[in-house]
Each structure stands twice: as structure tokens, then as C-alpha cells.
Amino acid sequence: MVDRGHLGVLPRPTKLADESYLEFLESFRDVLLSKMFPAMAEAGHARMAEDGLDVADPDLPLPVIQKSFGKSPIVPTWQRFMRSQQEMMWRRTRDSFAARADEELAWLKAGEAKGPGRLVIDPDFKVPDYARREIHLQPGGYTDDPLGGIVYHYGTKVFYSGTNDQDELHEELAQLATPPVDGKAGRIMDLGCTVGQATIKLKDRFPDAEIWGLDVGEPVVRYAHARAAHQGVDVNFVQALAEAMPVEDGAFDMVFAYILFHELPLEVIPRVLADVHRVLRPGGVFSIFEFPSASQHLPPAYRFMIDYDSRDNCEPYSPGFVHADFRGMLAEAGFAVADGPACSNGFLQSIVATKL
Numbered sequence: 001m002v003d004r005g006h007l008g009v010l011p012r013p014t015k016l017a018d019e020s021y022l023e024f025l026e027s028f029r030d031v032l033l034s035k036m037f038p039a040m041a042e043a044g045h046a047r048m049a050e051d052g053l054d055v056a057d058p059d060l061p062l063p064v065i066q067k068s069f070g071k072s073p074i075v076p077t078w079q080r081f082m083r084s085q086q087e088m089m090w091r092r093t094r095d096s097f098a099a100r101a102d103e104e105l106a107w108l109k110a111g112e113a114k115g116p117g118r119l120v121i122d123p124d125f126k127v128p129d130y131a132r133r134e135i136h137l138q139p140g141g142y143t144d145d146p147l148g149g150i151v152y153h154y155g156t157k158v159f160y161s162g163t164n165d166q167d168e169l170h171e172e173l174a175q176l177a178t179p180p181v182d183g184k185a186g187r188i189m190d191l192g193c194t195v196g197q198a199t200i201k202l203k204d205r206f207p208d209a210e211i212w213g214l215d216v217g218e219p220v221v222r223y224a225h226a227r228a229a230h231q232g233v234d235v236n237f238v239q240a241l242a243e244a245m246p247v248e249d250g251a252f253d254m255v256f257a258y259i260l261f262h263e264l265p266l267e268v269i270p271r272v273l274a275d276v277h278r279v280l281r282p283g284g285v286f287s288i289f290e291f292p293s294a295s296q297h298l299p300p301a302y303r304f305m306i307d308y309d310s311r312d313n314c315e316p317y318s319p320g321f322v323h324a325d326f327r328g329m330l331a332e333a334g335f336a337v338a339d340g341p342a343c344s345n346g347f348l349q350s351i352v353a354t355k356l
């Protein structure tokens with residue numbers, strides 16, 4: 001099998017046929033989200049009104065919403081399409097890169113020995129069971145497939161409907177990350193970094209800083225390191241737990257986390273917040289871009305979608321997160337909590353939490 005190279009920073013699938021099949025899925029997903037979801041929301045909300053329900057009532061129980069939504073045929077059709085496109089996308093992505101697995105693994109191995117950044121893997125590290133779920137239906141999840149890095153990277157190209165092919169979203173988020181008021185940002189942690197797309201963009205923004213990406217998944221940090229090393233970017237990666245970082249107290253000026261918390265069991269979140277508080281120096285800033293949580297009242301269609309996502313797209317922890325008082329948890333952990341700068345994805349909340 002021939003490595004078909006990269007388009008910019010994006011690896012190409014093994015065959016043109018795979019690339020074109022996945023391009024179809026990218027358009028399909030875009031249609032499902034940008035055209036069919038609004039139509040489904042409108043139909044569901046209209047059914048609710050017919051059933052005498054107030055769409056603006058934030059206290060409506062989810063089963064009541066589901067009952068009204070379920071009366072519109074567009075709703076189960078949308079759910080089936082979403083599930084099927086996700087299954088088709090992972091299967092084809094994995095099959096495509098598995099066809100040249102030897103080369104991919106050799107590329108990872110070659111990256112391991114390369115600098116300028118470091119890769120830290122503790123051979124005794126134990127992955128907790130909660131982190132081994134196949135989130136978003138990715139085969140092997142973040143932790144158990146040696147090809148998990150490249151599969152995640154190309155799979156999320158489809159997930160972002162082509163809008164993040166050159167890490168554009170990660171670049172935007174890195175530009176929006178809030179530095180401490182004294183401007184000192186010598187050490188920065190990208191928490192739950194996956195394949196290190198934001199980690200690299202943080203280095204572009206803060207070229208003099210020592211930057212670390214930390215993730216529980218060995219395949220994803222290996223891929224992140226190889227990718228950065230092959231690009232010659234000086235960032236470091238470590239396989240570790242966000243709730244038990246192998247880092248000294250007060251060692252970091254900034255911690256950044258993009259869509260980590262909705263993928264954590266609710267009981268783990270306070271432990272992560274306590275550890276972030278520990279590793280930040282006083283005045284250090286935690287910049288967070290994340291799913292909405294309890295303080296934002298979601299319209300019924302979004303509540304319906306998050307519940308669907310939880311059951312049919314393996315997001316076991318997100319319903320717990322969206323109903324939690326996340327900002328209250330941050331305050332409880334000792335942070336001063338404020339709104340952060342909004343990003344182009346209006347669904348996400350942005351928080352700046354400063355260590356007091």
C-alpha cells in the first residue's frame with residue numbers, strides 16, 4: 001500500500017475510493033446537521049405546541065419532550081441517518097488506514113525517537129475503565145487501538161464537516177485562550193489534548209512557552225507526538241490522568257481544555273478541577289471551551305439531541321455534564337469564574353477560571 005501523503009497537515013486515506021466515500025459522508029453529515037436538524041427541531045417544537053406544551057419551559061421532563069418529538073417521522077429518520085453515517089465513517093476510516101497499518105506504525109515509531117519535544121509514556125500507567133468506552137463509536141476508543149490517533153484525526157475531519165482540515169478551529173481556540181493578567185505564560189498545559197491539534201496551535205501563539213499536551217490515551221498521545229515531531233514543532237506530550245497529573249504544584253501559568261469535561265464521569269470532574277487548581281500558580285488561568293451546562297437553558301431540540309447522542313453515539317457522560325452546575329464546581333475548587341471569549345461554535349460555552 002502506498003502512503004498517499006498529506007494535504008497540508010491532513011493525512012490522506014489509503015485509496016482515492018476511501019477519500020471519496022468519506023467525502024460523501026462529510027456532506028451527508030453536514031446536511032443532517034445544518035439542514036435536517038433545524039427541520040427536525042421545528043417539527044418537534046410544533047408537535048409540542050400541538051400537545052399544549054410550552055417550548056420555553058426549562059423544567060419540562062425529557063420523556064415529555066421525547067413523546068412529542070417521536071410523533072414526527074422526520075425524528076427517527078434523522079436518528080437512524082446520524083447513527084448510520086457515524087458507523088460508516090469509522091468503519092471506512094479505520095479500514096482505510098489499517099490497509100497500511102505497518103507504515104502507520106513505523107511512522108509512529110520513527111516519531112518516537114524524534115524531537116524537538118518529548119513523549120512521556122509510563123509503562124506502569126493503568127487506564128481507568130471509565131476512559132475505555134468507545135466514545136462517538138470510535139472502534140477501540142481513545143485508548144485501545146494502536147491506530148487510534150490517525151483514525152481519530154481523519155474521523156474528526158468528517159465530524160467537523162471539512163471545516164477543520166488544517167486545524168482552523170484549534171487555531172481559533174488557541175488564539176482565544178486567555179493568558180494570566182500579568183501576561184506571564186511560560187508553561188501551558190493542553191488537558192485532554194487527543195491528537196495535539198490545539199497543543200501545536202498554542203505553541204504558534206506562545207512560541208516562547210513550554211507546552212505540554214496530556215491525555216489518557218496512549219495511541220492518541222503517540223500520534224500527537226509523532227505529528228508534532230514530523231512537523232518540527234517543540235511541544236511535549238504525556239499519557240496521564242487529568243485528575244492526577246505528574247506535575248509539581250504551581251508549575252503552570254495556563255491550562256487549556258477543549259471539550260474534555262462532557263466526556264468525564266460527573267464524579268471525576270471535581271478531582272480534575274482540584275488537580276488543575278493544584279498545578280496552576282496563583283493568578284494562573286484555566287481556559288475552557290465546553291458543552292453547555294446547567295446554567296444555560298437549552299431548547300427542547302438540543303435536550304433531545306444530547307440524549308440521542310448519549311444513547312446512540314456513545315456519549316455516556318454528557319447528559320450528566322449538561323445538567324451539572326459546572327461553574328459552581330469551578331468556584332468550589334477555588335477558581336474565580338468568568339465568561340471567556342465566545343468562539344465561532346455558538347453551541348460551546350467559554351469560561352475563564354482564575355486561580356485565586
Ligand SMILES: C[S@@+](CC[C@H](N)C(=O)[O-])C[C@H]1O[C@@H](n2cnc3c(N)ncnc32)[C@H](O)[C@@H]1O
Nearest residue numbers: 142192193194198215216217241242258259260
Ligand atoms: C473530545 S476529546 C478532546 C478533544 C481535544 N481537546 C481537541 O483539541 O480536539 C476528549 C479527550 O479527553 C481524553 N480524556 C478522557 N478522560 C481523561 C482523563 N481522565 N485524563 C486525561 N485525558 C482524558 C480522551 O482520551 C480524549 O482524547
